Amino acid sequence: MVDTVKNSVKGWLEGFLAADADRIQQMLNSSSGWTFPGARTYAFMNAQFSDHQDLVTNVLYISPKTDRKVIAQMLALVKSEPEILLERADSLEKLLVRKIPQLSALIAEMEHN
DSSP: OHHHHHHHHHHHHHHHHHHHHHHHHHHHHOGGGOOOTTSSOEEEEEEEEOTTSOEEEEEEEOOTTSOHHHHHHHHHHHHHOGGGGGSOHHHHHHHHHHHSTHHHHHHHHHHHO
C-alpha cells in the first residue's frame, strides 16, 4: 500500500515538474519575456537566479550593426575577465575599445547617428 501511494505521488510529482520545467524553459527562451533598461540592443551573459529568485545577468549594450565577430570577441573578453564588468560604463567602453580595436569605429558611427 505504501509503495503504491509512494509511486503514485512520485509519478504525479515528476509529471508536474516536467511540465513546469518546460514552461520555464519556454519563458526563458522567449525574447518578449525579458526587458532590460535602456530599450537598446544588448548581449547578455551569466544569467542566473538570485537568492530571491530574480533573474540577474550582465548586459552589454551594442549596436545592431555590430559585426557578430566583434560581439563574440566582446563576450569572450568579458567571460575571460569578468572583473571588467565592475568598471564604470565609460571606463568599460575605453577598455573594450583598447582590447578590441574594431569597436572604436562602431562607437564613432553610433555617436554620429
